[in-house]
Structure formats: C-alpha cells, structure tokens
Amino acid sequence: MKGRIIARAPATGKCETCKYWRPHVVYDYIGYCEKHRRITMNDDTCPYYEPLEIREGEFYWCSTCKTRVSWEEAAEYLKKGYLLHRGAYVEPDIKEELYSVF
Numbered sequence: 001m002k003g004r005i006i007a008r009a010p011a012t013g014k015c016e017t018c019k020y021w022r023p024h025v026v027y028d029y030i031g032y033c034e035k036h037r038r039i040t041m042n043d044d045t046c047p048y049y050e051p052l053e054i055r056e057g058e059f060y061w062c063s064t065c066k067t068r069v070s071w072e073e074a075a076e077y078l079k080k081g082y083l084l085h086r087g088a089y090v091e092p093d094i095k096e097e098l099y100s101v102f
Contacts, residue, residue, distance in 0.1 A: 002055055003055040003056030003057040003058060003071070004055065004056050005053045005054070005055055005056075006054045006055065006056055006071060006074075006075045007053075007054040007074070007075045007078050007079075008051050008052070008053050008054070009051045009052040009053075009054075009078060009084065010051070011051045012051075013045050013049050014042065014043050014044065014045055014049075015031065015033065015040050015041065015042050015043070015044045015045070015046075015049075016031075016042035016043065016063075016083055017051055017052060017083070018033075018048075018049050018050060018051070018052065019050050019051065019052045019053065019086060020033055020034040020035045020048060020050065021033050021034075021040070021042075021085065022034070022061075022085055022086070022087050022088055022089040023042065023061070023063045023083075023085055023088060023089060024088070024089050024090075024091065025066075025088040025089065025090045028042065028063040028083070029041060029042045030042070031085075031089050032089040033046075033048075035048040036048070052084060052085065052086065054071055054074045054075050054078060054084070055071060056071055057071060058071050058086075059071070060074040060084045060085060060086060060087075061084070061085045061086070061087050061088040062074070062077055062082055062083070062084055062085075063083045063084075063085060063088070064077070064082040064083050065077075065082065069084070
C-alpha cells in the first residue's frame with residue numbers, strides 16, 4: 001500500500017520534475033524515462049508527464065545534493081526548491097568512467 005501524499009513537485013511539464021524520470025547519477029541534465037524506456041534530457045517534455053509526489057514512508061534521490069533522502073527530508077527540500085526524484089539512473093558502463101580517473 002502506498003503512503004499518503006505529503007507534497008508535490010511543481011508542475012513544470014519538464015522531465016526533471018516528472019515522476020517517471022530518473023536523473024543520471026553523475027550528469028543530472030540527462031536521465032532515463034521509464035515511460036519512453038530511453039534516455040532523455042532534463043528539459044524535454046512529453047504527454048506522459050506527471051509531477052513527482054512525495055509519499056510517506058518512501059525514499060527519494062536529491063539531484064541537488066547527490067544523495068538519497070527520506071520522505072520527511074524530501075518534503076522539506078522540495079519547499080527549498082531542490083530537485084527530487086524517485087531514484088537515480090546508474091548506467092551499466094559507469095565503471096568505464098571510473099577507471100579512466102585513475
């Protein structure tokens with residue numbers, strides 16, 4: 001059973017505030033759309049857009065802080081204008097980028 005809705009992200013119509021979009025863990029201007037099943041940009045728009053809802057008892061990814069937060073923190077961060085998502089997208093080949101650092 002889903003928890004009750006505590007807050008909603010502003011309805012901008014853009015991917016970055018959509019509940020189906022997961023920002024890339026490193027490059028937060030690109031992400032994965034669960035509806036389209038492909039990579040999109042944060043300022044893209046589409047007919048499937050639904051604003052993110054913060055629900056009691058769930059965890060969220062804060063792309064502003066680059067960390068996971070609880071629903072209580074998410075509700076407060078949303079008031080401050082932080083970008084929150086239901087999760088982050090970690091691409092399968094991210095390890096290649098990590099190896100190139102060393």
